[in-house]
Amino acid sequence: MLVAGRMFALGMLIAICVLIIVCMELAKKNLPTFRKIAGLDALPEMIGRAAEMGKPVHYTTGLGELNTNMASQLVAGLSVLSYVSEICAKLGVRVIYTVYQSQVMPIATELMKEAYTRAGKADEFDADDQVRYMSGEQFAYASAVQGVAERERPAANIMIGPFYAESMLFAETFYRIGSIQLAGTARGYQIPFFAVVCDYLLIAEEIYAAGAYVSKDAVLTGSIRGQDVGKFIALILMLVGVILTLAGSNALINVMKL
Amino acid sequence: MSIIMKKSVPIALVFITAVIFLLEYFVLPTELKSTVTMLQNWGIILTAFTLGFGAVNMFVFHGKQVSRRAKGQWPYSLWLLIILVLFTLVGVIMGATSTQYSWLYNSSYFALSATVYSSLGFYMTSGIYRALRAKNAESALLLIVGVIVLARNAPALAAQFPILVNMDSWLSSVPTTSAQRGIMIGAALGAIALGLRTMIGRETGFLGQTTEGEKGG
Numbered sequence: 063m064l065v066a067g068r069m070f071a072l073g074m075l076i077a078i079c080v081l082i083i084v085c086m087e088l089a090k091k092n093l094p095t096f097r098k099i100a101g102l103d104a105l106p107e108m109i110g111r112a113a114e115m116g117k118p119v120h121y122t123t124g125l126g127e128l129n130t131n132m133a134s135q136l137v138a139g140l141s142v143l144s145y146v147s148e149i150c151a152k153l154g155v156r157v158i159y160t161v162y163q164s165q166v167m168p169i170a171t172e173l174m175k176e177a178y179t180r181a182g183k184a185d186e187f188d189a190d191d192q193v194r195y196m197s198g199e200q201f202a203y204a205s206a207v208q209g210v211a212e213r214e215r216p217a218a219n220i221m222i223g224p225f226y227a228e229s230m231l232f233a234e235t236f237y238r239i240g241s242i243q244l245a246g247t248a249r250g251y252q253i254p255f256f257a258v259v260c261d262y263l264l265i266a267e268e269i270y271a272a273g274a275y276v277s278k279d280a281v282l283t284g285s286i287r288g289q290d291v292g293k294f295i296a297l298i299l300m301l302v303g304v305i306l307t308l309a310g311s312n313a314l315i316n317v318m319k320l
Numbered sequence: 321m322s323i324i325m326k327k328s329v330p331i332a333l334v335f336i337t338a339v340i341f342l343l344e345y346f347v348l349p350t351e352l353k354s355t356v357t358m359l360q361n362w363g364i365i366l367t368a369f370t371l372g373f374g375a376v377n378m379f380v381f382h383g384k385q386v387s388r389r390a391k392g393q394w395p396y397s398l399w400l401l402i403i404l405v406l407f408t409l410v411g412v413i414m415g416a417t418s419t420q421y422s423w424l425y426n427s428s429y430f431a432l433s434a435t436v437y438s439s440l441g442f443y444m445t446s447g448i449y450r451a452l453r454a455k456n457a458e459s460a461l462l463l464i465v466g467v468i469v470l471a472r473n474a475p476a477l478a479a480q481f482p483i484l485v486n487m488d489s490w491l492s493s494v495p496t497t498s499a500q501r502g503i504m505i506g507a508a509l510g511a512i513a514l515g516l517r518t519m520i521g522r523e524t525g526f527l528g529q530t531t532e533g534e535k536g537g
Contacts, residue, residue, distance in 0.1 A: 064347055072346045075512065082513050129363035134511045141524045164374030165367050169526075176528045190381050195374035201433040213392055227440055234443040248507040250500050255444075258451035258462075266503045270510030273524045274517070282522060285513045292509040 069320040078295075082288030089284025096286050101244045101262035102142075102275050105220075108242050109149045112217035118156040120216035120236070121146055122207060123223035124247065125200060127163045132224040134270065135248050136166065139223035140173060141273025146220060147174045151181035160210060161195045162203045204228035208235045215239050221256075222246040222269055233259035246272065331521035338519050378404060403428075465491060 064072065085094070112119045121143055126136025143159060150157040159174065161167055171189045178187040196206035208231060211219070219236040221229075222245070229245070229252040236243055237259050245256035246264025257263050264272060267289065274282035303314045337359060344352040382397035384390075390397070407424065414420045452467075454460035471477045472488035517523040 065345070068346050075342075078509065078512055079516055082516055127367075129360070129367060134514050137518060137523060137526055138510075138514060140526070144524055144528060161374070163367075164372075165370040167370065167373045167377065173528050190377065190384070193377070194381060195377040198371070198374070199429065199433065201436040202429065205432075205436055209396065227437060230440055230443045230447060231436070234447055248503075248510070250503055253503070255447065259447050265506075267506035267510035270507070270514040273514070277524055279522075282517065282524075285517055289506075289509045289513045292512075293506060296505050296509070 067319060070318045078288070078292045081291055081295075082285050085288035085291065086281045086284035089280045089287065093280045094283055094287040096283065096290065099264065099268050099271070099275055101246065101264045101268070102272055104244065104262050105142075105146060105276070106149055108218040108220070108244065109146065109153055109155055111242060112150075112155045113153040115217045117217035118158050118214055119146065119150055119218045119220065120158050120160065120207075120210060120214075120241070121220045122160045122232070123162070123166065124221060124225040124228070125162050125203075126166065126223040128165050128169075135222075135224040136163075138269040138272055139246075140166075140170060142220070142222050142276060143170060144173045144177050145273075145276040147177035148181050151178045151183045151186065154183075154186075157192060158210060158214065158216065159193050160203075160207050161193060162198065162200075164195055164198065167193055167195060200226065200228060204231050207232060211235045211239055211241070216241055219243045220245075221260075222264065222272065224249055225252045225256075230255045230259070327521060327527055330527060331519075334521075334526070335519050338515070375404070 088094075109119055123136050123139035123143070126132055126139060128136060147157050149155075157174070159170055161170065171193050174192065175184065175187055175189070178184050194210075196203040204227075207228070210216075211232075212235070216236070216239075219232070219241040221232060221243070225232075225245075225247045226249070229247070233243065233245065233256060243260040244262040244264070245260040246269040247253060247256065248266040248269055250266070253263070253265055271286045271289065274286050277283075299314070306312075306314050340352060340355060340359065344356045379401065382401050385393045385397035386401070388394070407421075410418075410421050410424055448466070451459070452463045454463050468484060468487050468491065471481070472484040478484050514523060518526050521527060
């Protein structure tokens with residue numbers, strides 16, 4: 063029945079899911095405390111700066127697609143888009159969301175419309191202007207975003223999602239026009255590029271926690287606690303593995319190969 | 321739109337689809353293979369369909385820019401619309417695999433795409449120039465490591481100082497790999513948590529924020 067070599071992974075997946083659900087349930091009684099994420103705490107300040115300067119905020123989710131294994135990073139980016147749109151609506155700042163994958167457009171439009179409605183400014187949302195389809199081709203999209211940066215000079219640039227070679231093109235272009243930047247991706251190769259150029263950085267797991275973090279919802283923040291407990295389990299497994307390997311035993315490796 | 325159509329139905333669809341894909345990966349791969357292939361094909365068809373949204377969005381936005389003669393924007397918008405129509409007409413009339421369409425694609429987009437990709441070298445150079453300054457302990461460490469890796473990749477220096485090869489090899493295989501694996505483990509746990517939140521309809525990036533009534537406790 064079970065695929066050989068994937069049994070341990072299935073067991074761990076079930077265990078972590080149960081752990082996260084338990085943490086979410088516990089969070090209903092006691093709001094968990096967790097570490098601060100500087101990049102997400104800086105968002106209101108970044109948008110406030112745009113309001114003072116009378117310039118827009120640019121947002122993009124990179125080459126995120128809903129039907130690939132990058133979907134989770136895209137959803138993480140959309141969570142923050144909703145939050146950013148609400149603050150922008152409250153402060154009267156225009157947020158421009160540039161889209162790579164056309165299938166994201168209806169979802170993003172709905173999220174932004176909902177955010178503007180929550181802020182009591184539904185009539186100020188202009189979908190045709192604020193949700194812009196650029197291109198489904200990587201470098202056409204990259205050039206189009208650079209064009210938006212050069213022509214509209216956004217005061218803040220927020221990039222959360224899966225990024226590839228265009229990461230440096232974006233980060234450098236927005237740096238040159240003086241935008242304050244927050245970038246986040248779970249793609250290991252692009253993290254260093256963002257780290258050296260952007261003002262704030264969300265590293266890998268932080269982008270997945272972003273939606274829960276900014277929502278301030280007790281149950282959602284419980285899932286972040288679950289994530290952190292999962293990391294402790296991974297650490298323990300690593301330590302046990304090192305000790306057993308040093309002792310000449312392959313027991314843990316064999317269990318993981320089940 | 322009722323709450324059932326807006327939230328409950330999409331959550332149920334996501335949950336069922338996610339369970340099917342998980343079962344296909346962990347259990348009985350052959351029996352579920354055809355179902356998963358069918359779902360993947362649906363995804364491709366839906367993606368192709370949504371291209372229409374993109375095209376409409378482009379026509380509306382850039383059409384407005386042209387009609388308003390938006391300063392610094394309208395000539396680019398006009399050019400984009402001309403190219404969009406040209407590609408569509410050639411693709412529909414001659415076929416997307418025709419010589420004419422291939423020529424149009426290869427001689428315009430292909431060349432431009434390669435040019436933009438090549439320009440990345442300049443962006444990386446300016447970024448690295450700013451990053452490699454010893455302003456504090458962390459940036460000094462980055463500078464030292466950067467210089468070692470750069471020197472190792474310069475054939476003349478690597479030949480003159482073979483220790484650079486060993487140092488680069490150690491940096492790549494020990495601290496870099498450890499950090500990458502740490503990031504990967506964290507990202508995987510984050511993705512599981514996000515996936516779970518999405519499956520139970522609590523992820524804000526999927527269906528928007530839940531109201532107090534929908535939270536249910």
